[in-house]
């Protein structure tokens with residue numbers, strides 16, 4: 289049976305903070321282990337800054353119905369990797385096949401990260417996401433596999449697993465790919481609370497009602513036959529193509545055709561987003577050519593013919 293005794297060194301080499309949990313080199317399940325990919329999970333436990341790894345013990349020791357270890361590493365609230373095992377773990381169950389990962393024994397085929405957040409009303413922290421991207425890129429490089437070999441449990445599961453929640457797995461793979469090919473693609477996020485980078489008129493209210501919000505709160509306004517746009521300002525480093533993604537809390541009463549405006553190199557483009565669904569995660573508007581410079585680049589307009597609040601929460605640009 290193979291092991292990945294290089295895991296701690298590879299993670300540290302990628303700048304990931306690591307805590308070694310005891311005898312990780314010898315703690316594993318019997319059976320075959322020949323990983324070709326990395327599988328992301330969430331633990332379903334509620335973590336916090338003061339309780340950053342509530343599921344650590346169960347991931348090491350297992351449960352009454354499933355012996356541990358339950359993953360090669362647990363990713364805590366602060367993005368620290370707690371390395372538990374260099375060998376086979378009970379994390380994946382049967383793989384139904386996803387991308388280049390074939391159907392078969394998921395615990396043989398994949399290394400698993402249990403990212404410690406509850407996935408119901410708690411999303412993974414930025415520290416968890418960034419560390420998991422760096423770790424996944426480093427491990428796939430070591431395995432000689434490309435970013436398509438990073439999967440989410442909900443993609444490979446044959447039993448209806450939903451983890452990892454609140455993550456667009458295609459975006460995750462493109463972030464892993466960017467990391468593998470040169471480091472980090474330029475990316476910037478502006479939230480409605482980002483100082484000096486968000487402007488909205490007085491008709492835009494402030495709310496923290498939805499647990500799907502990005503950051504502490506978001507802005508909302510009634511639709512009206514006038515733009516009265518809320519603008520997001522970015523310091524774009526170079527004239528190039530950028531992926532534009534937006535984050536909003538969804539609600540059945542919100543607007544089904546919220547206009548997002550992207551100020552591109554060739555004029556404004558409008559993309560309509562149904563804010564009744566798909567909230568609490570990054571949603572792609574597309575890839576756009578943007579000019580260099582510090583300026584208002586993306587807006588949420590109030591000019592929708594549909595009813596319900598239009599929402600302005602967060603916007604992310606990533607160079608592609």
Ligand SMILES: [Zn+2]
Pocket residue numbers: 328329330379441449451
């Ligand atoms: Zn899982």
